[in-house]
Amino acid sequence: MPDLRELYQELIVDHSKRPRNFGKLDGANQQAVGYNPLCGDKITVYLKMKDDVVEDVHFEGSGCAISTASASMMTEKFKGKTRQEAEELFEVFHHLVTGGAEKDSDTSGKLGKLAVFAGVSEFPVRVKCATLAWHTVRSAMRGEQALVSTE
Amino acid sequence: MLTTGVAGLATGTVTKFDVDRIRLDFPILNQQVHGKPLVYLDNAATSQKPRAVLEALRRFYIADCANVHRAVHLLSERATTAYEGARKKIQKFLGAADEREIIFVRGTTEAINLVAHSFGKKFINAGDEIVITTMEHHSNIVPWQILCEDKKAVLKVAPINDAGELIVPELEKLLSPRTKLLSMPHVSNALGTINPVREIIAMAHSRNIPVLLDGAQSAPHMAVNVQELDCDFYAFSGHKLYGPTGIGVLYGKTALLEAMPPYQGGGDMISSVTFEKTIYNRLPYKFEAGTPAIANVIGLGAAVDYLEQVGMNQICAYEQDLLAYATDKFERLPGVRMIGTAREKASLISFVMEGVHPHDIGTVLDQEGIAVRAGHHCAQPVMDRFNVPATTRASFAFYNTRREVDALVEGIEKVREVFA
Structure with a gap:
């Protein structure tokens, strides 16, 4: 049976209540809007890329605890990463929340604190909440103009 | 099973409405969800089917x-x-x-x-x-x-x-x-x-x-x-x-x-x-x-x-009684705001909770065996009108009980604990 404490870990609740890097970003040179039409969650991700490196990243919008915490912790993780490192993190995170990660693999090493989202895999309907910001930041990084939708 | 006519409605009482017997007509209700008795409060999305159907x-x-x-x-x-x-x-x-x-x-x-x-x-x-x-x-x-x-x-x-x-x-x-x-x-x-x-x-x-x-x-x-x-x-x-x-x-x-x-x-x-x-x-x-x-x-x-056979007037009267019971409980829940407080209402409560997104409420309630809808209910202009991204909606049917309303209220207390 899935356990609520696995999903709503202290760190997740903390980030959902006090999201980091929240709000517009001065000097952003790329941005994208992500939307989950099922629940109405909408976030904007602002990126400041310098050459191939994420110099800074912010987000704003409204969402549930899972999507807000995921966005908040993603922004912390992405600062200073290269485009390719960010793309790799996307894959590893996606793998984690969709239940693909094995406990003894080195994925948790790569993700660091983000490993707290492993509990999401027990709640399939919440995977889209956890990945909304990630799809959005990837779209911003790739310079895609269209609204990112989870559907 | 029930008295005929609309006696219940006319006298404002629903004492003849035997909800425990009604529930036996709906086999799906008798099950556990996440180890808790199912409390199905998503009837506005779809309702359960009696054996006759x-x-x-x-x-x-x-x-x-x-x-x-x-x-x-x-x-x-x-x-x-x-x-x-x-x-x-x-x-x-x-x-x-x-x-x-x-x-x-x-x-x-x-x-x-x-x-x-x-x-x-x-x-x-x-x-x-x-x-x-x-x-x-x-x-x-x-x-x-x-x-x-x-x-x-x-x-x-x-x-x-x-x-x-x-x-x-x-x-x-x-x-x-x-x-x-x-x-x-x-x-x-x-x-x-x-x-x-x-x-x-x-x-x-x-x-x-x-x-x-x-x-x-x-x-x-x-x-x-x-x-x-x-x-x-x-x-x-x-x-x-x-x-x-x-x-x-x-x-x-x-x-x-x-x-x-x-x-x-x-x-x-x-x-x-x-x-x-x-x-x-x-x-x-x-x-x-x-x-x-x-x-x-x-x-x-x-x-x-x-x-x-059950009687639409009896159903209406029973659900109105249940709605009044639930509304009274919700009015006394701190940090909870009902969206939709019309004088004439059908038996549902749409609400928002300070600091907690409806999706998270829905997940916590689900773990308590309670099925509600969290989202915009295919009515985004209504959400915009009330300036909320979404609400949680508990919608009642005539097989729901006061016990289940109590379970919902306890579930909301649990939500508060998780996000305290």
Whole structure:
């Protein structure tokens, strides 16, 4: 049976209540809007890329605890990463929340604190909440103009 | 099982309503979810099915399965009799003047689309206006947007107040000589508001404007008589009325339906076909192209029989009592705000909770065995009107109990613990 404490870990609740890097970003040179039409969650991700490196990243919008915490912790993780490192993190995170990660693999090493989202895999309907910001930041990084939708 | 008549409603008591016995008619309710007894409070999305409906479906497939209106063999005759028998039951249930006014469709959505296509094709021209309200389900917005775009017609939206009630004088101002149709919900799915439709229909008719009522949320909760209401169209979904999915009803007044062109072409909707000229079938078959959802129609007939046995007035009175009980509890919950506080409400509570997103509330409640809906309820303009991204909605049926309301309230306390 899935356990609520696995999903709503202290760190997740903390980030959902006090999201980091929240709000517009001065000097952003790329941005994208992500939307989950099922629940109405909408976030904007602002990126400041310098050459191939994420110099800074912010987000704003409204969402549930899972999507807000995921966005908040993603922004912390992405600062200073290269485009390719960010793309790799996307894959590893996606793998984690969709239940693909094995406990003894080195994925948790790569993700660091983000490993707290492993509990999401027990709640399939919440995977889209956890990945909304990630799809959005990837779209911003790739310079895609269209609204990112989870559907 | 129950007293007959409307004694419960007349005396304002529901003491004769034996909910524990009612619950035995719904086998699905007797189960555990995440190790807790299931508390099903998502009835506005779809309601559960009584044994009578399940048995009717089973009987059809085991004993009577054949196509309708076609063959001379016995099974087809039995299927046709059962199918047309269900139409008569639904005619009676809605108080329609004639069984030919009952058109079987997939659900409320298809019923509204049928009217938008067929009535729209015949009667809507450039510059005409169609009036809807802010409290619509998307299914009573989008078909009209498509039609208006196609016909260069104009969609007007009547506003609601902070309680989620329609502002009738504002609606009246929108009715003009160019208005060709008023399409509105009888009961709001996101707010629970029961609209004063009799008064509004009279107002529209005094200007020769026909009215379509979206009855998806009224048919399951109150006795509806389309002739007393005098609505021109009434649409509802079988699956919200304790019947099967994939079946619904469009009621339309004969004169209007006669004047409207077919919606879809195919078998059953024709009298004769040649490559030069096709003659359409008479009502209601003109609007029922192809093999219909025969088993589901028969299942819906069984649902209507069951509801009439329990009594729609008893159901209404019991649910109103449950709503009052729940409302009283919710008013005393700190940090919880109800969205939709109309004086006349059907049995649902839509709410938001300070600092907690509806999705998280939904997940925590699910772990407590409680099924609610979290989201925009296919009514995004309502969410925008109240400036919330989403709400949590607990919608009650006549098999729900005060114990279950208590469980919901305890579940909300649990939500508070998780996010404290």
